[in-house]
Amino acid sequence: MKQFLFILFTFxxxxxxxxxxxxxxxxxxxADNYYLVHPSMAGIGxxxxxxxxxxxxxxxxxxxxxxxxxxxxxxxxxxxxxxxxLFNDANGYHSQTGLKLTYAHHLRFxxxxxxxxxxxxxxxxxxxxxxxxxxEFRSVIPDPIITGTKNTASYYNIDFGMSYNFMEFYGHATIxxxxxxxxxxxxxGRADPDNVPVIDNLRRYLLSAGYVFGxxxxxxxxxxxxxxxxxxxxxxxxxxxxxxxxxxxxxxxxGLSYRRxxxxxxxxxxxxxxxxxxxxxxxxxxxxxxxxxxxxxxxYQSGDIRLDNGGFHxxxxxxxxxxxxxxxxxxxxxxxNY
Numbered sequence: 001m002k003q004f005l006f007i008l009f010t011f012x013x014x015x016x017x018x019x020x021x022x023x024x025x026x027x028x029x030x031a032d033n034y035y036l037v038h039p040s041m042a043g044i045g046x047x048x049x050x051x052x053x054x055x056x057x058x059x060x061x062x063x064x065x066x067x068x069x070x071x072x073x074x075x076x077x078x079x080x081x082x083x084x085x086l087f088n089d090a091n092g093y094h095s096q097t098g099l100k101l102t103y104a105h106h107l108r109f110x111x112x113x114x115x116x117x118x119x120x121x122x123x124x125x126x127x128x129x130x131x132x133x134x135x136e137f138r139s140v141i142p143d144p145i146i147t148g149t150k151n152t153a154s155y156y157n158i159d160f161g162m163s164y165n166f167m168e169f170y171g172h173a174t175i176x177x178x179x180x181x182x183x184x185x186x187x188x189g190r191a192d193p194d195n196v197p198v199i200d201n202l203r204r205y206l207l208s209a210g211y212v213f214g215x216x217x218x219x220x221x222x223x224x225x226x227x228x229x230x231x232x233x234x235x236x237x238x239x240x241x242x243x244x245x246x247x248x249x250x251x252x253x254x255g256l257s258y259r260r261x262x263x264x265x266x267x268x269x270x271x272x273x274x275x276x277x278x279x280x281x282x283x284x285x286x287x288x289x290x291x292x293x294x295x296x297x298x299x300y301q302s303g304d305i306r307l308d309n310g311g312f313h314x315x316x317x318x319x320x321x322x323x324x325x326x327x328x329x330x331x332x333x334x335x336x337n338y
Contacts, residue, residue, distance in 0.1 A: 036069060126159065
């Protein structure tokens with residue numbers, strides 16, 4: 001039991017996949033996949049996009065965190081967008097599978113259809129099935145906090161966001177898990193469920209902005225993303241930079257992201273106590289060929305205490321459809337122009 005609690009503490013303290021409801025916010029948004037975290041980006045351009053992601057942490061660790069997502073969004077008419085996301089997230093004995101459905105409304109402020117000046121609002125509904133498999137837990141002395149079965153519970157929540165795109169500039173503000181929804185999964189079958197803490201606030205706030213510089217064959221895109229978890233007051237910031245190169249068959253690009261937590265955890269050392277904060281370095285590469293897109297990123301976690309020396313691998317496959325050359329805006333805006 002002590003070993004289980006230590007592993008659980010290690011995951012919660014030093015892993016970027018901190019337990020949360022819905023899709024964890026990793027670095028897949030950098031692979032032209034902003035809709036995955038910002039519902040207001042559904043149908044942002046003329047046409048649609050499909051993105052498939054797969055992420056795996058610590059190949060040498062059994063039951064390590066892994067995530068798969070499939071999403072599609074599309075422009076409907078002049079001012080509406082719709083989208084949907086399927087996802088499966090597993091971490092040890094805990095897993096969640098869900099579906100998000102999104103509607104977005106886009107307000108154009110420019111009289112010239114070639115100039116991008118657009119304010120967008122998006123709303124997503126989430127249906128989530130969460131599971132905790134305790135069937136493999138064994139204890140010589142019966143433990144009242146372990147049921148020994150696989151428990152499941154369903155949840156419902158909503159996400160709300162807004163985006164502003166003005167030529168090469170973009171900004172996003174999103175609230176994930178707006179509703180207060182009690183996570184009853186950890187109270188099911190307990191001998192004394194009243195002693196299990198009630199967590200009903202999984203609200204997460206996201207703020208991000210960026211700009212694409214350059215008008216020739218090369219473009220540079222610095223950006224930033226800030227996260228705040230309401231219940232625990234945890235805060236992280238991503239500082240990103242991407243470089244694009246236009247080639248005959250499409251576009252190649254590469255980038256680097258640095259994520260740092262504002263909060264730390266103390267640990268004992270030979271000389272006393274130390275403090276460690278989450279720090280992730282994530283290089284990313286990608287290529288756009290015709291209407292297809294492929295990207296790969298690898299996240300390395302620095303610090304003295306880590307569960308494993310390996311990193312976190314993720315690939316993204318994409319397909320863009322429905323946008324003609326005449327529908328493209330006169331700007332270097334990869335998230336809008338396909």
